[in-house]
Amino acid sequence: MSRGLFVAIDGPGAAGKSTLLRNLTSRLTGTGVPVLSTTEPSRGEIGQLARSRTREHTGMALACLVGADRYHHLETEIRPAVGAGKVVLCDRYTLSSLVLQAGIDGVPESVVRCINAHADPPDLQIVLTAPPDVLRERLAVRGSHGRFEDDPTLPGREVELYRGAAAVSERAGVRTIAADTSQGPEAIESLLSGLTSTIGGLWSRRHHESA
Ligand SMILES: Nc1ncnc2c1ncn2[C@@H]1O[C@H](COP(=O)(O)OP(=O)(O)OP(=O)(O)O)[C@@H](O)[C@H]1O
Numbered sequence: 487m488s489r490g491l492f493v494a495i496d497g498p499g500a501a502g503k504s505t506l507l508r509n510l511t512s513r514l515t516g517t518g519v520p521v522l523s524t525t526e527p528s529r530g531e532i533g534q535l536a537r538s539r540t541r542e543h544t545g546m547a548l549a550c551l552v553g554a555d556r557y558h559h560l561e562t563e564i565r566p567a568v569g570a571g572k573v574v575l576c577d578r579y580t581l582s583s584l585v586l587q588a589g590i591d592g593v594p595e596s597v598v599r600c601i602n603a604h605a606d607p608p609d610l611q612i613v614l615t616a617p618p619d620v621l622r623e624r625l626a627v628r629g630s631h632g633r634f635e636d637d638p639t640l641p642g643r644e645v646e647l648y649r650g651a652a653a654v655s656e657r658a659g660v661r662t663i664a665a666d667t668s669q670g671p672e673a674i675e676s677l678l679s680g681l682t683s684t685i686g687g688l689w690s691r692r693h694h695e696s697a
């Protein structure tokens with residue numbers, strides 16, 4: 487069985503990660519690519535605890551909790567699906583820990599990197615951003631999903647932190663595609679078609695190489 491592909495989608499709250507995940511899943515599935523669509527914190531027990539308690543759990547405790555969930559998620563869902571030849575699309579991954587736990591909550595970056603040192607690097611990371619005022623407006627309309635979306639000053643800091651963390655991991659060899667989701671429907675359509683073709687192409691090359 488050929489190895490599949492692990493794709494992480496990251497970025498600030500309301501950047502459009504879940505929307506892109508849904509649309510990419512549907513496009514790729516429509517072209518015959520097998521997809522596992524997932525999220526972090528995961529839907530498992532540890533993930534549900536982390537997701538529902540970002541107001542109670544902060545700093546080091548949350549860094550360890552999302553780290554524990556990540557390793558469990560890798561072991562039970564991500565690695566088996568990639569091993570079975572699927573494309574795994576994951577809404578949030580290690581960049582979120584570097585930005586939220588280190589950048590926002592102030593856990594030393596070296597500690598966050600250490601907690602995540604054995605987390606598989608993605609084959610591709612997609613980093614979505616939008617201007618902070620656009621993010622604030624989307625959050626005001628949609629509502630907050632947790633502590634990191636309550637503070638209206640955070641979107642601006644998050645955008646910068648995601649850009650910085652993505653650049654570091656790109657320099658370390660992680661294939662990275664960054665996109666601004668505030669560019670209007672035509673640009674979003676072109677992003678979606680481009681990503682479908684890039685991911686489908688990477689997946690089918692692996693598939694045919696091992697055939
Ligand atoms: N390209 C876009 N243009 C305009 N609005 C968008 C776009 N993408 C998403 N939205 C809207 O912005 C809001 C947030 O989108 P979404 O839930 O996909 O973001 P997210 O990054 O997954 O957020 P969170 O991190 O809070 O889960 C939703 O109301 C969605 O409809």
Ligand SMILES: Cc1cn([C@H]2C[C@H](O)[C@@H](COP(=O)(O)O)O2)c(=O)[nH]c1=O
Pocket residue numbers: 499526527536537540548552577578579580581582583584586587631632633634635
């Ligand atoms: C992966 C990850 C997540 N979090 C936090 C950030 C948010 O409050 C929730 C996820 O909710 P969303 O609706 O999917 O945005 O979990 C975190 O603090 N650190 C992480 O690594």
